[in-house]
Amino acid sequence: MEHLDVAVIGGGQSGLAAAHALRRRGRTPVVLEASARAAGSWPHYYDSLTLFSPAGYSSLPGLPFGGDPQRYPHRDEVVAYLLRYADQLDAEIRTGRRVSAVRAEDGGFLLALEDGSHLAARAVVAATGGFGSPNRPALPGLDSFTGTLLHVTDYRSPEPFAGQRVVVVGAGNSAVQVAAELAARARARVSLASRAPVRWFKQRPLGGMDLHFWLKVTGLDTAPLGRFQRGPATMAVIDDGRYRAALAAGAPDRRPMFTSIEGSKMTWQDGTVEDVDAIVLATGYRPDLGYLAPLDALGVHRGPRHRDGISLTHPGLAYVGLEWQRSLSSASLRGVSRDARRIARRLAAHLAQP
Template sequence: MEQLNVVVIGGGQSGLAAAYALRRRGLTPVVLEASDQAAGSWPHYYDSLTLFSPARYSSLPGLPFGGDGDRYPHRDEVIAYLRRYAAQLDADIRTGHRVAEVRRDDKGFTLALQDGTELAARGVIAATGGFGRPNIPALPGLDSFAGEVLHVADYRSPEPFAGQRVVAVGAGNSAVQVATELASRARVTLASRAPVKWFKQRPLAGRDLHFWLKATGLDIAPLGRFTPNPPTMAVIDDGRYQTALIAGTPDRRPLFTAIEGTEVTWKDGTTEDVDTIVLATGYRPDLGYLAPLGALDEVGHPRHRDGTSLIHPGLGFVGLEWQRSLSSASLRGVGRDADRVTRRLARHLARL
């Protein structure tokens, strides 16, 4: 069995930031990435996705994003940036290596890969983030819906839905963006339990919201431990999405109350046929491989404080939503969390 120092599970933005921090501490990480490239979930996001943070606030440690710092990079730019980052990172990145489970042993951890290979490691960082497992909520009648149901994780572009009656469920950034895009090809309702909340993209003095989050310290405030159930974030808008909802493209309604076949019943008692329901209802941590360690709670969330496991001191997490702060799961914030987690892990390993 190959003996390794620290294994980072996941080669997206979180895993790359963790590997960078480990190298700076003199450790030699091996990064295991299930897909064929070190780009995380980004290649799977919808085609029109752009960051709502400017390029100057969208970098990992050690490599600026580049170009006009005030632009909002497209999904494909982020993928290219992560590839560049991985190429210049002095770390052993192994693609096509999916971890099936992690077990504890006398010297640290044993990692069983899906192909049957086993690896030994003194320390492990789980960096599969919070976007690997789409959340499918229990909505009234959804299980019996006779039309098409898809999560936004499987949505790419509006063209296949031309002429359809579509209901998009959710109230966050992805829900509003996808519903508005779909409304250019279909008749769309944005349905949610609560009204959409808004943040202005440039709230004051012409400065982007992220300038003010940094200037006020809100971006790094350690509020994660007080938010065990991450809230739906307000939609960051330059005005176009709010204008679209006011114009009814899409229209916004309270969540439906029942479904029978393809017929949806709304809160006011009216009914209509619907072709497709798109769920923009978030994600859950993709950490099932840690179940043998007892490191997760009853719903699969990690038991941790600021990214360090409360069960195994040799186990850390990077890239969880609200892991420590508002920015923990973002390009701009994951490096700070990685630095903190790897500092604690290095101290632990030095005592062994």
């Protein structure tokens, strides 16, 4: 059986950043990516997605994003960038290798792959993000809904919803973007349903500088706030004014969460009952770490038990790319490399021990 130094599970932005940081520490990581290319979940996001951070803040170490640093790159630009990064990375990347289970063995780890093969590794970095584990909340009557029900994971474009009555559940960036797109491009009648009102951040406050400039100069982007975060957080919507104006115009309108569903009929809190054609759940994700279940390394909501990305249950296990792993930016292109350097330093020290 092949023995690896460090197995990095996931070949998206988190896995690539982890491999780069481990190479800088003299380790020999092997990246195991389930899909056919090392671009993570980015190829699967909806067609109109653009970054909230400018290109100048969205690079991994060793390769600038390129182009106008003030622009907001499109999904496909991010995919192309990650593929370029993978090509120039001084680490082995194996695509089409999905890890199904990780077990502790002989002071290290045994990885079972979906194709039936096995690998041994002295250390493991879990860098699979959350796209493979969409959060589907238990909403009243949702299981009885007879219309089209999908998570935003499966949403691509507004055309299939043309002229329909659509309810988007959520109050974050994806929920607002998708709801506004459906209302504008599909001419759908769209409501944004959420338990709390939408919170807003101006994309370019205080003199026109992008929000991420202020997060950086104030230190808020890197502050170790993750250990104080309990459970998933609802982030404010970053807006250049378009989405707030769309909600103010009622396209989409925003409503408190519905109270029940029976078949295609939805009942709102004011007692109104109407037929709904489709529901889109823009309700976030949970960590996609089911392969770690044999280690008993997971806690509440299938989240890992860790401190700043280092496992509290297994000293050779680390994480990169978790939401609020250490800071506000831990799960983003602009912040994942800082966490990768931190866990690489800790793993290198662990592996250097007799």
